[in-house]
Amino acid sequence: MIEAQGLTRSFGRRRAVTQLDLCVRPGEIVGLLGPNGAGKTTSVRMLAGLLAPDAGFARIGGHDVQRRPQAARCALGYLPEGAPLYGEMSVLAFLLFVARARGLRRAVLEQRLQELVHALELEPLLARTVATLSKGQRRRVALAQAVLHDPPALILDEPGDGLDAGQQAGVRALLRRLARDRAILVCTQQLEEVPRLCDRVAILAYGRLVAEDTPAGLAARSRYRGAVSFQAPAAGPVRAALGLLPEVDTVETDGVSGRITVLPKPGRELLPRVQALLASYHVLPRALELEGGRIEDVFRSLTAAPGGEDAP
């Protein structure tokens, strides 16, 4: 379990994180989202025991990270921001160093290495020097060191950054498998990954937790929930007619794809009316879709500055 209660931290006169309460239970993956400067890294560093909070406390696997740091670190697998590694070491030597520092027995280490080499496709990298690896390869090695000791809790800062689609799917599958009996906190800016990876999402803005919900619950708060989108050639007249429907709030057209999205007024159902209108205009829509909501939209509205600009 990963727990934070009332975590607060300032740097000089600037309050970076204020009263953060968060709980990640075994069996779930929680995504920690927020724009740059929202306090994600400060929160993660406090949770990992790398930064002392001014107030509040954090626990990893039931161990207070300030009072029992060694026990907490034993229970935690941590992937720091940017996946820093020792460039002069070979991948195998680096993983052996981590295993030695964590006091892993040889038999356990061999079994874990075998699993991770397979799951993260590390076999061709083991003899290579870390400095010669690509960004994605480094990320996989960094992920391997985080899960090498099979910890009950994982904190991963941007685990999918720099990976191609196939590797991201591999990492996602590995994390889902690990999450069966582990608590995993994933710090990410890749919003499209959130519904596929996370069971729950926590959004930080200006150092405060502004939302905590399931991806579906969060998407349901979006003004795009119940929106109807489609593509249609020469849809100028029908677009104007859609805007006049009493159920319609806004009609948007994507400048690149030309896809039309019709947003409903709160609580109104659009699909039958839109279909009927399209039929009356003899327009045959392509890829007509009823949207469940967009997390990106909710994220933007929750993290926007009061003046309308994005948070710093």
Place this chain on the structure above:
Amino acid sequence: MSGLRAVLLRELYAGLVTPLAWMFLVVFVLLAGLCTFVLGDFFARGQADLTAFFDFVPWLLLVLVPAAGMRQWAEERQAGTLELLLALPVTPLAALLGKYLAALLYVALALALTFPLWLTVNALGHPDNGAILAAYLGSLLLGAALLAVATCASLSTRSAPVAYVLALALGLLYLLPGTPQVQRALAAALPAALPPAVARFSMLVHFQAIQRGVLDFPDLAFFLLTIAAWLMASLLLLRRQAGAP
């Protein structure tokens, strides 16, 4: 202790594959030979001893030990690997000692690689090998003390060059008060009791006492306490960086 061993082995591994560590050894041995045979007038002295070498050792160590110590922590911070290291269940003390001992082994190796000088004086005459051994021990203690200073300097900045300059400046402060020139200047400017008191804080004075072949407790205690004090200060800095309140 598994943490200390892991960090020690990692640092030794990094030293083996890093050209800078080999450069450090080669430069030290070349300078030792140059200082002994050219600047120290070894053959002109007509004595089968290593005084010509050990007279230069403090200044060689002053220049080279900060180079061995500057990267220890400053580069970890700059590369972000400090966060990785401190997230492992390695206590700050174990991490500090692991890195310090690895660097000290390099200093010891550098001193050991000057053994051809010892072979030379033994081939040329009958030197007092006990005094030479004591001087080597003194050199190692001096190197260990300067390394402790360099460790603290390395922990106080994320720039290795800044750490080097800082360690060099602090090392100079520890050595210069023991030189005759500075002692004379201090004697002219300060009351009579003060210059000897200042000299007692000079590593050079205690090194020279050991170099003469006499292992006195005050000299050994001075080096051990200096090492302990700087490592303690380093530990406090590291604990702050490791998230201690």
